[in-house]
Amino acid sequence: MASVVMVYICVVGAVGMLIGMALLLGRSIAGPTFYDRALAVNSFGTKAVLFLCLFSLIMGRQDGVDIAILYALMNFIATVAILKFFRYRALDTPLAQRPQRKKARGGRNG
Amino acid sequence: MAEVKHDAASHAAAPLPWAEIFEWTQALLSGGFILTGAFFVIAGAIGILRMPDFYTRIHAAGMTDTMGAEFILLGLIIQSGFTQMSLKLLLIAFLLFVTSPTATHAIAHAAHLSGLKPKLGPYEAPQLDDIGKGGGK
Numbered sequence: 001m002a003s004v005v006m007v008y009i010c011v012v013g014a015v016g017m018l019i020g021m022a023l024l025l026g027r028s029i030a031g032p033t034f035y036d037r038a039l040a041v042n043s044f045g046t047k048a049v050l051f052l053c054l055f056s057l058i059m060g061r062q063d064g065v066d067i068a069i070l071y072a073l074m075n076f077i078a079t080v081a082i083l084k085f086f087r088y089r090a091l092d093t094p095l096a097q098r099p100q101r102k103k104a105r106g107g108r109n110g
Numbered sequence: 111m112a113e114v115k116h117d118a119a120s121h122a123a124a125p126l127p128w129a130e131i132f133e134w135t136q137a138l139l140s141g142g143f144i145l146t147g148a149f150f151v152i153a154g155a156i157g158i159l160r161m162p163d164f165y166t167r168i169h170a171a172g173m174t175d176t177m178g179a180e181f182i183l184l185g186l187i188i189q190s191g192f193t194q195m196s197l198k199l200l201l202i203a204f205l206l207f208v209t210s211p212t213a214t215h216a217i218a219h220a221a222h223l224s225g226l227k228p229k230l231g232p233y234e235a236p237q238l239d240d241i242g243k244g245g246g247k
Binding site: 033038075087 | 152155159168179190198213
């Protein structure tokens with residue numbers, strides 16, 4: 001009985017994740033700036049991870065949790081890579097411009 | 111399961127069914143955590159859709175995503191007990207706890223560096239018509 005109640009609660013949570021994903025899809029389609037879209041896609045990925053966890057517990061299989069670990073990692077890396085690409089138009093550049101900062105600091109000290 | 115327990119137990123003493131009590135406590139605790147997390151996640155999604163500006167949207171996303179995800183994963187960990195699955199769920203909870211605020215900060219920093227200005231002035235609630243064209247600029 002208790003396990004049946006838990007499965008129903010998990011189904012409610014999974015439907016909630018799907019509703020949240022639909023709302024975020026709306027923002028990522030209609031976002032006025034690029035950064036709105038990046039934010040919505042990142043949040044969408046988090047909700048997809050949670051949906052995978054809930055779904056694998058509903059189905060009683062362990063496979064979904066493994067995929068969710070991979071998706072959580074890929075989501076973060078993809079967000080940072082997309083941001084870097086759209087700022088520098090290439091992935092081959094360093095993230096911070098260190099020589100300029102060091103020069104500015106040295107000038108201030110000296 | 112309850113009937114089997116009742117038949118097996120002695121009729122005279124009727125000891126408390128500790129296994130069943132533990133099961134129901136686990137169910138109610140994890141259900142409460144999962145429902146709270148789902149509420150926070152949906153509230154964050156509505157905030158991302160309805161807030162007037164990018165910086166307010168990022169506030170709605172960053173706070174509720176981390177908190178709702180931690181709540182839902184805590185509920186699932188309680189539900190799955192001491193198994194390999196709960197260890198994996200703990201790993202996901204740790205990863206999301208570290209990477210979600212970092213990604214939000216990266217997006218906010220990139221937007222700030224690119225010169226996106228926050229929307230200032232008196233507040234006006236967004237209409238459903240201008241969800242597409244509303245926003246920072």
